[in-house]
Every structure is written in structure tokens, then in C-alpha cells.
Amino acid sequence: MPVRTVTEHGMTEKLGRIRARLAGGSRGAKTAEEALATLESYRARYRCIAELAVMGAEFDAAGPLEVVDRETPLLTYCRSEARVASGPRYHRHWRASMDRSDPAYKGQADYTPTLLRLYDPLVLGPILRYVWRVRREDTIGQYRQHIRPNHLDIGPGTGYALEHSGLPAGSPVTILDPNPNVLRYVTRRLRDLDLTAVEADVLKPLPVEGPFASAGLAAVLHCLPGPLDRKAAAIANIARVLAPDATLFGVTVLGRSHRHTRLGRAFLTAFNRRGAFDNLDDTEEGIRDILRRSFKEVTLETIGGVALFTATGPRPGS
Numbered sequence: 001m002p003v004r005t006v007t008e009h010g011m012t013e014k015l016g017r018i019r020a021r022l023a024g025g026s027r028g029a030k031t032a033e034e035a036l037a038t039l040e041s042y043r044a045r046y047r048c049i050a051e052l053a054v055m056g057a058e059f060d061a062a063g064p065l066e067v068v069d070r071e072t073p074l075l076t077y078c079r080s081e082a083r084v085a086s087g088p089r090y091h092r093h094w095r096a097s098m099d100r101s102d103p104a105y106k107g108q109a110d111y112t113p114t115l116l117r118l119y120d121p122l123v124l125g126p127i128l129r130y131v132w133r134v135r136r137e138d139t140i141g142q143y144r145q146h147i148r149p150n151h152l153d154i155g156p157g158t159g160y161a162l163e164h165s166g167l168p169a170g171s172p173v174t175i176l177d178p179n180p181n182v183l184r185y186v187t188r189r190l191r192d193l194d195l196t197a198v199e200a201d202v203l204k205p206l207p208v209e210g211p212f213a214s215a216g217l218a219a220v221l222h223c224l225p226g227p228l229d230r231k232a233a234a235i236a237n238i239a240r241v242l243a244p245d246a247t248l249f250g251v252t253v254l255g256r257s258h259r260h261t262r263l264g265r266a267f268l269t270a271f272n273r274r275g276a277f278d279n280l281d282d283t284e285e286g287i288r289d290i291l292r293r294s295f296k297e298v299t300l301e302t303i304g305g306v307a308l309f310t311a312t313g314p315r316p317g318s
Helices: 030-041 043-052 057-061 105-109 113-131 136-146 180-189 227-239 261-274 283-290
Strands: 003-009 016-022 027-029 067-071 089-092 151-154 172-177 195-201 212-218 242-251 295-303 306-314
Touching: 113 136, 113 180, 113 261, 136 212, 136 242, 136 306, 151 227, 172 180, 180 195, 212 227, 227 242, 227 283, 227 306, 283 295, 283 306
Parallel strands: 003 067, 089 195, 151 172, 151 212, 172 195, 212 242
Antiparallel strands: 003 016, 016 027, 242 306, 295 306
């Protein structure tokens, strides 16, 4: 069967660029034909993910690209400190993109529009359940238990957890990520929330005021560059913008010293070799330690290959 494809025309970063989207994917080119050809070349890049999830046959069965619509971008970027779009507010602390020499670059680089579209059915489906051995409900349960209006979500992914958190419509939420693909995807998805999107790196002082009533850090720590002492800066930066009674909660994949299955170890090795993860030396005790440096109370539970944590009583001066 054909793969439904949308070509997007307009000014996103430069006039006259055209982007083609396959399952949410986005690749720039000067013409629609060139964009589609570039997009087609990316099939091989993502086949390995489908193969690891035992979905290789389904992936190979995808047919040719078929253009079904043309679209104008929701968000247009400009060189300014903040831009307000219809609906969600989008704050871009301007840089063309995270510098490739930045140690944190590889951990966010794979979050292309294509991967974001595949993320919910693939990563939050078989990979979460059979590779890391944790149920989606366990991670969403953290959001339902701890999230509050005026929430800060660092590395929101596709926005799935926020969408299923139970927050009332119109609740203020700030999402923060260094990858504009993530921010665009989530702002399109979460139209019912009073959303502010900030492009920033959690390892650097956060360009947000706070104080926030809660903060989520789901599937972020294992992507940040190690060692854990470096990742501690992210925890400290979050603590500085939280209210005294706020809760930080999240989940992270544990490193090689943990008891992973053979499949889990294979994924762990592959993702670290690629640079998407940098967590081979992340341990349960090490994660607990960096949380305790910035919070008074910390709880941590391991399920399968991941650690779920909560931290209260932020120490702003840590």
C-alpha cells in the first residue's frame, strides 16, 4: 500500500524551501521532487529500529510515497527572543541549532519528525514493553500522580505522557527541549493546554522563570552526556526553577551493571554506540545520589531495565 505523504511549502528557515513528510518526517529541499527523493533515502536508516522491534516485515511492506496533501507550516521561526503563534506560545532562545560539537548533541539528534511519528507505536509499544520490560501505564502513572498545573516538562518527546496525564484543558504547561522538531510536534498535538515551548538545553541554566509546581524528566537522563556528575547539572538546573513544594519525577534506562535481558543489553550497546544514549555507567545508586544533591527527599524504584524516580524539597542553591 502507498505511504501517505505530505509536502510542506513555506518559509521555515529559508524562503523557498520545501519539506516532505513521511509519517511525520521532515527533510528540506528546493523542490518537492528532491524532498521526496531525500525522504526515500532515509528508509534504510530506520529499518534497523523496526527490525529490532520484530516489525521488519511490516516495514518492508510499506509501498511507494504518495503525495496526498500540501501544507503550510504551523510555526515560522524568526531571529527574536520570543515568537507568539496562534494557540501555543513558542519561545525560541535563538541559535540555528545545537552545535554538533556540543556533548549533548547526539542525545537529541535522532528526534527527527519521522522518528517522532513512529515513537508512540514503536518506542512506547514493543521497545518499552519487551526491551526495557516496563509497562507504558507505569510511566504514565507518574504523570497522573504528580503533575500539577504550571508544569515544566523537560524532553517531552511526542507529548504522549502529557496528553494522558489528566491535566484539565487550559492548564499552563512549559515544554523545554533543545530540538525544535520536538517542540513543533508537541505544540501541534497539545492544543488543549496553555502551552509555552522553550528551545533550551537542560544542562545549561534554564531560560524560564518559574516557580513551577511540578517537573517531568522522562527518558532524558540516559540521553544526556555522562558521567553522572555532568548529568547532575541538569537536576540542579531544574531544582532552581521549582516551587518549594514541587515534585520532580521521571524515568531513565539503567546502565550495563543492571540486570538487562540479552535483548535489552543489545539495545543498550547499540544506542550507546550510536550516541543516542550515554548511560553505560548509570547506576541506581548513582542516580539516587545526583537527585539527593538537589532535593531533600528522593524515592527510586526499578522496574525491568529502568529506574522510576521522584524527588521533592528542591534545594535551589545546590
